[in-house]
Amino acid sequence: MTSNAGPFYIGVDVGTGSARAALVNLEGTILSESTYATKTHRLESDARIFEQSTTNIWSQICTAVKDVLKSSGVSKDDVKGLGFDATCSLAVTDAQGQPIQVTPKSTFTPGDRNVILWADHRAEEEAKLINSTGNMVLNYVGKTMSLEMEIPKVLWLKKHMPADVFQKCMFFDLPDYLTYRATGDTARSNCSLVCKCSYVPPGVDGSELGWQPDFFKTIGLDDLIKNDFAQLGGIPGRNGMVLTAGQPVGRGLTEQAAAELGLQAGTAVGSGLIDAYAGWVGTIAAKAKNGPKDQSTNLIDSQYRLAAIAGTSTCHCIQSPEGILVDGVWGPYKHAVFPGMWMNEGGQSSTGQLIDFIIDTHPASERLKGLAQEKGTSIFALLHGILDDLSKERNAPTLSHLTHDLTIYPDLHGNRSPLADSSMRGLISGLKLDQGSSDLALKYYATLEAIALQTRHIIESMNAKGHQIKRLYMSGGQVKNAVFMQLMADTCGIDVQLPYSHSASVVAGSAILGRFAHELQEKGIDLSGVQQDLAEKASFEHRDRLWQLMVDMTKPGTLVHPNTKDETIKRILDAKYTVFTEAIETQRRWRSIVSKAM
Template identity: 45%
Template sequence: MSGGEQKPERYYVGVDVGTGSVRAALVDQSGVLLAFADQPIKKWEPQFNHHEQSSEDIWAACCVVTKKVVQGIDLNQIRGLGFDATCSLVVLDKQFRPLPVNHEEDSHRNVIMWLDHRAVSQVNRINETKHSVLQYVGGVMSVEMQAPKLLWLKENLRETCWDKAGHFFDLPDFLSWKATGVTARSLCSLVCKWTYSAERGWDDSFWKMIGLEDFVADNYSKIGNQVLPPGASLGNGLTPEAARDLGLLPGIAVAASLIDAHAGGLGVIGADVKGHGLVCEGQPVTSRLAVICGTSSCHMGISKDPIFVPGVWGPYFSAMVPGFWLNEGGQSVTGKLIDHMVEGHAAFPELQVKATARCQSVYAYLNSHLDLIKKAQPVGFLTVDLHVWPDFHGNRSPLADLTLKGMVTGLKLSQDLDDLAILYLATVQAIALGTRFIIEAMEAAGHSISTLFLCGGLSKNPLFVQMHADITGMPVVLSQEVESVLVGAAILGACASGDFASVQVQREFHSVIAIFRKQWQK
């Protein structure tokens, strides 16, 4: 700027709580990520299909990573803070203390994780009601949503948990409460996981029909009766106590949160694609599908009018992009499945030794190993005799059948590194075929999708991205900013501060770094 004072830079902090770790980023006004930190979080699996976490452990990790990313920055320049998180269920008593969600009465473990499948009997009974709210979750409620888990707590932990409970939070809303003391819930969590309607609010008849009339009787105070759009500013901002914990100044704006997949969707779906020759250039944003690939994969497609896709969650109004309906397809375990297949193979110790010797991750090593053994054929052809059915944790979309199991066909007696590499490739291909299956269901119902926008941990794996391009036949776009989920969280903070008028930021905020196109024809 000539002749005048340079305006001080404005910064935003985004905090992303994934399944395995918490990440934070310091982001500037143009969406550039200036600092990044991550920290693992604890998980417990006390019995098969029971997955638990600790809200105190998660908050402590949020504090560690936030302090790290703001080191050396003038705290007065930090204008806003946004959180996103997995859609896990946090249980607190009337004084906001953690309550146990387990038979062992370990109150440290007060979070039922999103992938927990303990409430099978409860979700089956909920689905048998055929209540009209089910139309808005793809026709069938998933065991991973909150209503069946709440019913499980009432039926199984009546005295130790249910009767003492004062607050049930989706994890993203727990974090914004912890930062501000405001118990308002985000429209995103309530619409996507709790059957709330942006247009009609709670449906009393649903909760009465499934045996959770308690919530109606107390006017939904335990699950949320104040609902705000993602990015809305909460109360008076950061409380002095939370500011001390996080290493920030009290009073900075804190936003109503988003679920992690939705923050990723927001972080990539508006990318500026000008000049890349992509078919979606100049087309409505509804021709784009954001795919957020971490422990799970989530397929976020938006539309101007509601589209009912059997087996695909939604349509949800304004749950990700304001004014648009959202359909959310999903595969419950994708990153977790790849890790499971690779780490469980007899040749894994050998792989670890070889990858370490080359200072590579096991996945970078496997990708180069596949390149070596493919000879003249495209790498995808290495699996003509080996196939994986990827529903090791049930099928979220589009079959919506949690009883499905995984399958591998074409196994041989040998268990060397070549076999491991090919099994890994077949798993990645199975996941990409699952994405194609979801896209086909969405298109059959009325979506018209031409381009995929990927983010999340698996988007750092070029083989995973290429297989999505080969198998769907669509170009796959990666954003300049690899940590796009964190960009989504930071956008929330910018919106809460008033610096951005809406979470729908200008396209220039996120630019494209790489495009993967289909490499071979059948």
């Protein structure tokens, strides 16, 4: 039971494999959390396929929200706002919001498997077609559209669905589906549209409607043009509404959604964000407990801060007052979070997933996992213990000396940034006839190095085009690994700020959106309907308030500084970075040699 006085806010985060809810007070303290696994469907016949279900996701959200109310003792009357974030996955429904299945070679009739997960790579040919057009929309995705984005997936569906079924579908980026499911309002978030749906805000580069009819016609999606893009949310001010982060959606929770969630009808719902951007909201305004005395910030200061939201994959988000085009880095996206500001997003398609893969596929894995269970510890603790022992035995000045002849290049699932090449694959150099636990520990550490080196590659690519990244703000499960965080600081040569809670940043960011929506609702701002001019006016008028909420509700973190006392560390990591970049060229050259022969 909590004795804290309300009001309270709930943040909901839908990640790759779970749905989580958190109850937050005015200070940003999480009073209660609940998480439930969501189900991902695969096809044995096609490893590219990753599908989920909005029915399953919504059910898990409802259970988690009810849990946080029950465990905290907070009355639903005291919950005033709700915010959602989710992965950038494509949710497909009919015009009434009922799920339509998307499985290859299915009947594409009503069915639960209606979400094409972000990691699904079925749309490779569609992405190639889109990238061959040279259309202006490509200037706002780092010049190369990823097959993980929504329009390649919609185009895949157009090619495989019966025409009459396709024409009746609505297509949502998952965060927008959740606000639709909660409110019944089809308003879309600027974040989802600009980042994943080939939407270029009016006024940018000659864009008039936001949607680009010439682009959609060129790639064969004429159907979407005929009804003023209603299947994607419509044209703002005509038959659609586009909102910036946290603006109130419709008139809050519907009676049905409120009953399912255990909340009051009309509770404010903030326009959602893709999960990485919610992580940015929940970390980037934080002070540091061991930082300088004066840590006052304003919205413009965010341009020097890169947020890295690390889980299954890692996203790297940075905001700037002007749009900066970085080849191979998504964006620049105008209004993605704050109106008038631009975002770039780098990314690594597989980080946490890669670490798990390297461990799980090693012959020594099962034995070490069994030992960890016997000792009541984790396999990671055992691996770090082995590395410490090896360091002492070999008199190694740093752990990176242990892997001096072992190199892992990490793109087993393709490269998201800064190469934007989904055909890249992983490499390992320095293999030995060794199946022991020490060999696993070394491969594990080489994997951490590879992820850190690729982060440096992304940062250097951003800075080369005009960004000035001075600090890396981490969040996600990888934050718990102190050795990894120090390696990240040493490799990138900048301070790394750890969050107050490794798991709280994303869901706390969504709770901030819920509070912002409630405050605007309290001011009498009603954005239901298609009042686009009103929405845009309100977004600029109140954007500084959203930043202040981020400052007020984000708990202080802790800085990790690069090791500047021992030049050996910098020297060896610089050498490994040279090897890392050469591995890219080597792989491409080798593939070219074989391709010519074929």
